[in-house]
Amino acid sequence: MLSGRARVFGDDINTDYIITSRRKRESLDPQVLRNYLFEEVDPAFAATVEPGDLIVAGKNFGCGSAMEVAVTVVLGAGIRAVLARSFSRTYYRNAVNNGLLPLICDTSQIREGDRLEVVDENGLRVRNLTTGETTAAEQVPQIMMEILECGGLVPYFRRHHDFKV
Amino acid sequence: MGKTITEKILAEKSGRDARAGDVVVCHVDSAMGNDGSTPMALDYFDAMGGGKVFDPARLVFALDHYSPPPSVKTTQLHKRIRDFAAAHAIEVWDVGDGIGHQLMIESGRVTPGSLVVGADSHSVTYGAMNAFGTGIGSSDLAAVMICGRVWLRVPETIRVTLRGSLSRGVFPKDIALAMAGILGADGAAYCALEFSGDGVASLELEDRLVLSNLTVEMGAKNGVFPGDEATAKYLGREFQPISSDRGARYVREIELDLDRVTPKIALPHHVDHVVEVGEAAGTAVQMVYLGTCTGGRVRDFHQARDVIKAGGGVAPGVQLVVTPSSRTVLDTLTRDGTLGDFIAMGAVIVTPGCGSCCGTCGSIPGDNVNVISTANRNFKGRMGNSSASIYLASPASCAAAAVTGKIADPREFPC
Numbered sequence: 345m346l347s348g349r350a351r352v353f354g355d356d357i358n359t360d361y362i363i364t365s366r367r368k369r370e371s372l373d374p375q376v377l378r379n380y381l382f383e384e385v386d387p388a389f390a391a392t393v394e395p396g397d398l399i400v401a402g403k404n405f406g407c408g409s410a411m412e413v414a415v416t417v418v419l420g421a422g423i424r425a426v427l428a429r430s431f432s433r434t435y436y437r438n439a440v441n442n443g444l445l446p447l448i449c450d451t452s453q454i455r456e457g458d459r460l461e462v463v464d465e466n467g468l469r470v471r472n473l474t475t476g477e478t479t480a481a482e483q484v485p486q487i488m489m490e491i492l493e494c495g496g497l498v499p500y501f502r503r504h505h506d507f508k509v
Numbered sequence: 510m511g512k513t514i515t516e517k518i519l520a521e522k523s524g525r526d527a528r529a530g531d532v533v534v535c536h537v538d539s540a541m542g543n544d545g546s547t548p549m550a551l552d553y554f555d556a557m558g559g560g561k562v563f564d565p566a567r568l569v570f571a572l573d574h575y576s577p578p579p580s581v582k583t584t585q586l587h588k589r590i591r592d593f594a595a596a597h598a599i600e601v602w603d604v605g606d607g608i609g610h611q612l613m614i615e616s617g618r619v620t621p622g623s624l625v626v627g628a629d630s631h632s633v634t635y636g637a638m639n640a641f642g643t644g645i646g647s648s649d650l651a652a653v654m655i656c657g658r659v660w661l662r663v664p665e666t667i668r669v670t671l672r673g674s675l676s677r678g679v680f681p682k683d684i685a686l687a688m689a690g691i692l693g694a695d696g697a698a699y700c701a702l703e704f705s706g707d708g709v710a711s712l713e714l715e716d717r718l719v720l721s722n723l724t725v726e727m728g729a730k731n732g733v734f735p736g737d738e739a740t741a742k743y744l745g746r747e748f749q750p751i752s753s754d755r756g757a758r759y760v761r762e763i764e765l766d767l768d769r770v771t772p773k774i775a776l777p778h779h780v781d782h783v784v785e786v787g788e789a790a791g792t793a794v795q796m797v798y799l800g801t802c803t804g805g806r807v808r809d810f811h812q813a814r815d816v817i818k819a820g821g822g823v824a825p826g827v828q829l830v831v832t833p834s835s836r837t838v839l840d841t842l843t844r845d846g847t848l849g850d851f852i853a854m855g856a857v858i859v860t861p862g863c864g865s866c867c868g869t870c871g872s873i874p875g876d877n878v879n880v881i882s883t884a885n886r887n888f889k890g891r892m893g894n895s896s897a898s899i900y901l902a903s904p905a906s907c908a909a910a911a912v913t914g915k916i917a918d919p920r921e922f923p924c
């Protein structure tokens with residue numbers, strides 16, 4: 345379903361660390377902001393990120409403000425999924441609404457640069473091709489999966505014009 | 510099985526049973542966007558095929574994060590919001606009116622039992638009003654603009670039982686910091702916090718706003734208070750409170766004895782890095798910040814003013830910044846003489862709004878400056894300079910630091 349290289353971060357990565365308010369004031373364009381992605385915590389990141397990379401983090405990823413650019417800038421860098429032990433709820437919902445897959449799973453054994461594969465085998469699983477380990481991820485509730493499968497709330501609303509329940 | 514306050518409100522607004530863990534689509538009673546989140550919401554609105562706004566009366570836009578706008582770019586963002594609002598008959602709280610969250614409460618848009626969302630994380634503040642208030646993203650706000658509804662996962666609830674009342678020199682912010690210390694920055698992740706116990710009655714509505722506001726720093730989805738006489742007093746009318754049922758299910762229970770809470774401080778750069786103020790005493794500070802949606806209300810300024818007066822004024826080399834959370838707060842402080850006192854103390858007075866809370870305007874700290882602030886966040890770079898260090902404390906503790914130029918226990922200044 346998805347595969348890429350692990351880019352590993354620690355616990356409590358807040359939205360200001362993902363992209364600072366200062367940069368957001370200059371532009372909201374993900375293609376501009378991606379040049380400053382994670383600059384507060386890893387100044388070398390933006391220059392080394394490659395499309396298809398997967399973000400791997402500890403607990404409470406995306407805590408702090410609800411600003412949605414913290415999700416769109418990640419997508420802007422070509423990243424399709426974030427794996428974390430837990431997310432802040434606003435980051436989780438913004439991710440779903442924009443088509444960025446937020447996966448809750450045990451990330452403690454994943455190292456920087458590991459090759460990962462996200463597969464759906466009776467539920468979402470993360471396969472670490474470097475170590476050979478496989479970890480089950482938490483299920484994503486149905487309405488969120490539908491939004492994700494549409495590619496986010498924009499295509500979802502273009503199709504349905506309302507929430508279908 | 511009984512229900513928590515949160516489950517009851519989400520059941521009412523979704524027309525479903527709404528138990529913790531369910532995902533429901535809810536009717537939104539009121540929604541707020543600010544100048545940080547609304548421009549993106551307008552992009553989403555257009556991309557979704559927007560057209561007409563579902564119910565403009567339920568929406569409001571607050572121009573608070575760039576107040577006044579520090580650049581041409583931000584001025585233009587404001588213009589775009591005003592133009593859209595005018596075209597769709599949506600109310601705008603303009604530059605200088607204040608912080609959106611404060612105005613949501615002051616204006617009466619948040620009522621007991623209502624479901625209110627804001628495209629800003631501190632929308633949890635509304636829980637103080639016996640309401641469900643939570644932060645959403647810009648795309649959610651666009652969806653609310655189109656259909657008046659929002660999807661929500663019904664959270665599990667953690668019950669926080671408050672006993673007794675606070676001692677002299679100890680304030681609601683200290684309770685909130687004590688909770689952050691106990692729970693940690695994600696201790697309430699995906700959960701509702703529900704306050705209960707006899708200690709609730711000892712807190713005015715303004716005090717409860719401080720607690721609800723800070724629940725998001727523990728990861729909470731909402732931080733809800735029961736409705737009682739203090740709620741009715743603030744509203745100026747009787748109302749039907751939403752109460753939790755006997756037998757409601759809580760995932761965790763915490764009890765706090767208010768009499769035993771002491772002045773606390775969050776050290777840089779984590780809100781849950783909480784210690785006794787005394788443990789940080791002596792640390793030099795160069796900037797004291799009084800304001801924000803946590804600590805920018807009339808009571809906060811009175812508490813700070815009293816301590817500074819008792820201490821004999823502001824220490825040389827300390828910049829005292831005062832940013833009222835709304836025009837009404839500024840107006841009250843002007844009429845009761847507090848603002849004059851602050852001016853006489855040499856304070857920098859900033860337009861009501863978010864000020865330098867998130868580094869977007871106002872007075873930005875210089876390199877390596879230590880700031881003590883009544884705000885809710887102290888991340889690295891939060892106030893616009895990543896070499897500054899931010900300490901979070903009560904208005905009285907901030908004032909004690911203003912007096913001495915060092916972090917100090919406010920109980921040393923009898924007032």
Ligand code: SF4
Nearest residue numbers: 631801802863866867
């Ligand atoms: S005062 Fe600070 S925390 Fe409150 S809404 Fe404004 S920027 Fe956010």
